[in-house]
Amino acid sequence: MKLINIWSFARDFVGRKYLMYVASVIMCVLSLLLLSVALFAYTATQYGKQQCNKLFTKGVDGTGVFRFDDDPASSFNQEDWQAFMSEVNRAEEIYAAGVYMEGVFNYGGTEELVKLQTENDATIHTGGIPSDYLVGYDVSNKKVFDLLNVKFQKGGYRENEEGITYLYLGADLSSVDVGTIYTDGDETYVVAGIFKRGTSVIDPEVMFRSSDVLELDYSVCLDNMVLVNLDWINRNWATFSVNDGYSVEEGMDAIREIAKKYGMEIAGASCEGLLYMREVNNEQVVASTRNILIWLVLIIFIIMLCIQVSDAIERAGDFGIMYANGSSVRDISLIVFMENVRRVLVSFILWAVIAFLVSKTTIVPYYKRVYGIADRIVMDILVSHILPVVAVFAVAYMCIMSVIPVILVKRTQPVKLIGGYKV
């Protein structure tokens, strides 16, 4: 039978039972949406890893972090720090190393140190992720605010004061003077610096604390802890990448040796390890969400399958008539398949529209409170990670749903179908 006739028979069958068609489309869309939520929970972690990998010149495999003992009494002075970092950077194993906490730009380190940091920043990181959104994130209070909605006041720059949060602004706010003070309720915020456009800094501690993919937004950074207590410089994490042919562990050992010369103990980890820990931290939550959703999808799937079976039984007579009038089992199978193609195609389009709208109106604004580039991240995850899987699922779905009526037609003597299928 010609495809156009098969298509038209499929349309007739679908049109005949409109309510059932609508119901099955709703179920199909629902299961696709649930699947997307499960995938989102799963992919967010994967996506963060992928983005980190892109961000580092040497990739996640070739990058690590280290930090010094937490005891402020045993901290470095700035000269020692500079000498140490220079030596680390000269080591054979090390490609580049430096402190990439945002604070380094403004806590008044030596000019040379700042230069070193800036250079290494460019070396280790492959470049900034462009961001057009302006948000501030208060690391200590885990509070996010929209800078565009905050009133700035002219005023002096105050250091070491309780209740003050220091802000680093993104390039988009370069018109704001450093030292500008603004208040929001009881909070006082001080603009401590403006980032150059394209600056990208990864905050390893963020990775370590497993607070999602905060490190992806560098248009505005803020860190009061580093600024308030200069003595605590050694609490910063430093990032390093290793030369080709060396593992992160080897690099770590080299740094440890150098640190010993300065009488310091350092602790470190590979980025891969940190990301792994983050994954483990998130895993349980992700896994349980995922499992619940997958079960729901499965249940919906089974319900749909039941509908399909009862529909096939109900239509056995029609299949028999089709057969007696010259269509082959293959023709009938194709008609059933086409019906499912129609159903799933419509469901898929509906899914895409709903997924896009929900992302735009709910998910993006939610994450945007933290990540200025949430638009891009969410849409990227949707298009590159969720859509292909949902599409594959939809195709599998078409096939499985089509199989049942075909089996029924195949295993029953077609002439018997005319009188209806006797279970």
Next chain:
Amino acid sequence: MIQLKDITKVYKTKNVETPALNGISLEIEDGSWVAVMGTSGSGKSTLLNIIGCMDKPTAGEYYLDDEAVHEASDSALHDIRKRKISFIFQGFALMNQYTIFENVELPLKIKNVPAKKRKKLVLEALDSVGIKEQASKKPSEVSGGQQQRCAIARALASENNIILADEPTGALDAKTGKEVMEILKGLHEMGKTIIMVTHDKNIAAYAERIICIEDGRIV
């Protein structure tokens, strides 16, 4: 020309074997009208289904216009069925959601006849069985006789040469049955080969030849 040589058919269900046909040999010339008679369960429908390529014989040879049907593959069998054979059933076998017109159109659509030609053939067929006015009605909206006329129109429109009718009047009253037979007579006069199953002597009398079957054998 239909040639059956020593056809047997055994139905196998789980561990029960039911012999339905026991060595049927038969020749039916093109354009002839044959009635198959016999008691219930004697194998009439089975014979008709095998002739109609809806079912395969367990053993024996079947030639249709010199094509060896018993050796044909499933797809070849389907092709023969599509090109040569039309069925008329006791229960009409119409699609309830389709109109009379669409029901008659069905085999033509399956045969990929272009839409224009389809319309012409359907209207001609409906006209010759006298239900052209009912074309846009659903089967449930017309009488049993009209439904069977629709089924006959469907066979007619498909332009297949062999018409197999399994108790075509079984669900109709005597008067309507007679009307339907008159239409079949018309088809016979057009040169169609008609094989019909019936246990009604009056109906069988329309045929040129009567074959009686008992326990899967011709008597």
